[in-house]
Amino acid sequence: MTAHPGFTLPDATTSLPRDGFRFSPDAAKEADGVLDAGAAGLFRQLLGDQESETTLLVARRVLHAFLPTGEADPGTDADALADRVRRTRDELAPLLTAVRARDPHTYRLALRQRAPLTLLAGCWLESVSQTATQPAIVVNSLFGHYFRLQGEGTPERGLLARRRRALAGLDVHLPAIETVDFLKETEARPLTVLHASFHLALSRLPASFLPEVVGVYYAMTALGADDLLLGTDTAFPAEEDARAVLAEYLALTAGSPTGERDRRRLAGAVALVLRLEREHAALLRELADWHDGLSLDAQVGRIVARHAPYAGRQHRGVRLGDRKLSDWLDDENLDVAAFVAQFREARQLRPAREGVCRFLRSIKFGGPMFGIFDEHEAGVFTRWAEAVAAGEPADLDFRPNTAGDDRAAAWTAALCAADPDDTLLTEAPADLDDRQLFHRVVNYxxxxxxLATARARAEAGLADAELLFTHGSGGTLTDAAYFDYTPEALMARVDAIYWDKLVDPYRPLTEIPDRETVIFGQTTFALGSLIDGTWAQRIGNLGRNHRQSDHMLFSIYADEMGRGDLDKNHITLIHQVLASMDIHLPHIRQDAFLDQGDLPDGLYGFSVHQMCLSLFPDSLYNEILGYNLGIEMFGLGAMRLHEIQKLRRHNLDVSYEQAHLSIDNFSAGHARQSADIIVAFLDGVRRDSGEEAVQREWRRVWRGYASFAYFVEHQLVGRVLAAQAAAPADGDAGLLI
Structure with missing residues (x-):
């Protein structure tokens, strides 16, 4: 066996190499367009598209614009950093408490303004656990925190749900953060959107910016600006828990060749968070002052501006001054002050004999405009009409809302100038072999x-796998033959695979191969084991974790990663197994892995397919669910039991095999859960779109299962392909095996 330097357990990695980010020229043009579109477009790109290189390039430019380039103190320890953050919290606490004490409507306005940050809910941690970073010590610690932030598999207990409940308790009701009108409903200022975009950008490149992730996570948690603004009694997560991760990371840097640089990067990220949170607290104060200073005329103007885009065509016969009301309200450049001035003089505002003007009668129950304005808006109109009737003079000097705009302009200028020197524009090579492609998709x-190559490779693998829709029943360990979906039919197929293919054929081995043969057999599985869980690593990220199937699949991934417990992490286990065989590999992210000679070349295709699927958690979601079913059932039955028997005979580590035999159990483990996930997903499809859509979506799910079977049943596939190649063009392929 060949020994390679560069990776041993425990994995004390504190940062990954930063030798350049490679993007295609087309992605650069698209990224330019995103940045030119302004803050709202930037936010939507980073939140809404986690599958494109454009998003990653936008993220890189955002991080370049925000992260400090100056030298930060590399010698800072955890306590010193905590003290620095605590002093800033003490500075912000009275300011945010004062905002809480404002008029209730002003306070709710501030809460809505903060919501794009409040509802990010720890997004920096969502992809920190990935193939390139596992099983690093700090990554497991961070993932354990993220698992708790996600409610440990029960989203209602998670940070996002807690914050949603807190906002609702304060009468702030907002759409989901991924909806197209979220920023509009929050009335988010440019500075708010730019700050949120920084956090999203960090969440898109966490492996490359691991020191910054640690720093931002600690600083945001310890500052607790959202808890201060919401008045939350108990911080979640607790500062001391986040500080433990900070201290662990800083201790790891002491033995790292990049330790001093990593400490500088972490300290710089903490300093940036302190700056951003000061900026945003100042914005909230400016916003509150502006709102509290609005005259009644200005408050009416805000209400008119909000409803104008939806109102014009409903008032074709009404005139206001010398213009039709519809002309006023259809004007994209509506002069709100002029409108309010005319409205003050309108006959609809003159008191009738019963003392209530026609306009106020129209918005009450039974009136033609009832239900258009909420309770607060109706109250503003009532006070305004009474003031106009009492002869109070107009105050039409409307002060625009410019809260945070000076600081937003500075960040926008930095974004426009952002040109990171580690960004390389080049087309992806067209002639990559499987080793080279594997290296790149691991380090995506x-x-x-x-990514374009990975997408094509995934689609090709899925298309090839449909061969087994016809021939899959001949599989030794799988049955990918197609069938029309019902929950009962799926469970019947899963039961049949379990008993007929995996369990009943089992007989204890009467002869055990020699040690070298057993070790070689393990190497044929090892590459797939080294990327355990990869297929699900990007499921359930912010903005797309609303389905029950998302939560269930995320929980399976969390189990594969030991829920943050390094000793239970499956990547740790497989490295221990290999070490017991005297196989010491570089980490699969390392360039040296390209040259390793211990694992056979012929099986790279299986791992490449899994990696490529994982990069498209939205557009290949169905296929991932099906693939998950295949791989989780693979952990059961005769093959696994035989491997344990062989390993024990030669005193080799069986921990990886035993873990899967247990956790994948068919009663309540991953195998059963994987079938339940598919049922939950398709049940949602049925409710939303009907039975025809269920069968369409199901075909894609089963295609994912077949793509797993295609690699496992290579002998069956080989026979079918050979028979098809030899058959006449009009032959019946179904009769060839």
């Missing part, structure tokens, strides 16, 4: 230009 943050 460094090689975003590979």
């Amino acid at each position: 943050e460094r090689f975003p230009h590979i």
Whole structure:
């Protein structure tokens, strides 16, 4: 066996290499367009598209614009950093408490303004656990925190749900953060959107910016600006828990060759968070002052401006001054002050004999405009009409809302000038072998230009796998033959695979191969084991974790990663197994892994397919669910039991095999859960779109299962392909095996 330097357990990695990010020229043009579109477009790109290299390039430019380039103190320890953050919290606490004490409507306005940050809910941690970073010590610690932030598999207990409940308790009701009108409903100022975009950008490149992730997570948690603004009694997560991760990371840097640089990067990220949170607290104060200073005329103007885009065509016969009301309200450049001035003089505002003007009668129950304005808006109109009737003079000098705009302009200028020197524009090579492609998809943050190739490879693998829709029943360990979906039919197929293919054929081995043969057999599985869980690593990220199937699949991934417990992490276990065989590999992210000679070349295709699927958690979601079913059932039955028997005979580590035999159990483990996930997903499809859509979506799910079977049943596939190649063009392929 060949020994390679560079990776041993425990994995004390504190940062990954930063030797450049490779993007295609087309992605650069698209990223330019995103940045030119303004803050709202930037936010939507980063939140809404987690599958494109354009998003990763936008993220890289945002991080370049925001992260400090100056030298930060590399010698800072955890206590010193905590003290610095605590002093800033003490500075912000009275300011945010004062905002809480404002008029209730002003306070709710501030809460809505903060919501794009409040509802990010720890997004920096959502992809920190990935193939390129596992099983690093700090990554497991961060993932354990993220698992708790996600409610440990029960989203209602998670941070996002807690914050949603807190907002609702304060009468702030907002759409989901991923909806197209979220920013509009929050009335988010440019500075708010730019700050949120920084956090989203960090969440898109966490492996490349691991020191910054640690710093931002600690600083945001310890500052607790959202808890201060919401008046939350108990911070979640607790500062001391986040500080433990900070201290652990800083201790790891002491033995790292990049330790001093990593400490500088972490300290710089903490300093940035302190700056951003000061800026945003100042914005909230400016916003509150502006709102509290609005005259009644200005408050009416805000209400008119909000409803104008939806109102014009409903008032074709009404005139206001010398213009039709519809002309006023259809004007994209509506002069709100002029409108309010005319409205003050309108006959609809003159008191009738019963003392209530026609306009106020129209918005009450039974009137033609009832239900258009909420309770607060109706109250503003009532006070305004009474003031106009009492002869109070107009105050039409409307002060625009410019809260945070000076600081937003500075960040926008930095974004426009952002040109990171580690960004390389180049087309992805067209002649990559499987080793080279595997290296790039593992390190997709460094090689975003590979995404188009990865997508084509995934689609080709899925298309090839449909061969088994006809021939899959001949599989030894799987049955990918197609069938029309019902929950009962799926469970019947899963039961049949379990008993007929996996369990009943089991007989204890009467002869055990020699040690070298057993070790070689393990190497044929090892590459797939080294990327355990990869297929699900990007499921359930912010903005797309609303389905029950998302939560269930995320929980399976969390189990594969030991829920943050390094000793239970499956990547740790497989490295222990290999070490017991005297196989010491570089980490699969390392360039040296390209040259390893211990694992056979012929099986790279299986792992490449899994990696490529994982990069498209939205558009290949169905296929991932089906693939998950295949791989989780693979952990059961005769093959696994035989491997344990062989390993024990030669005193080799069985921990990886035993873990899967247990956790994948068919009663309540991952195998059963994987079938339940598919049922939950398709049940949602049925409710939303009907039975025809269920069968359409199901075909894609089963295609994912077949793509797993295609690699496992290579002998069956080989026979079918050979028979098809030899058959006449009009032959019946179904009769060839």
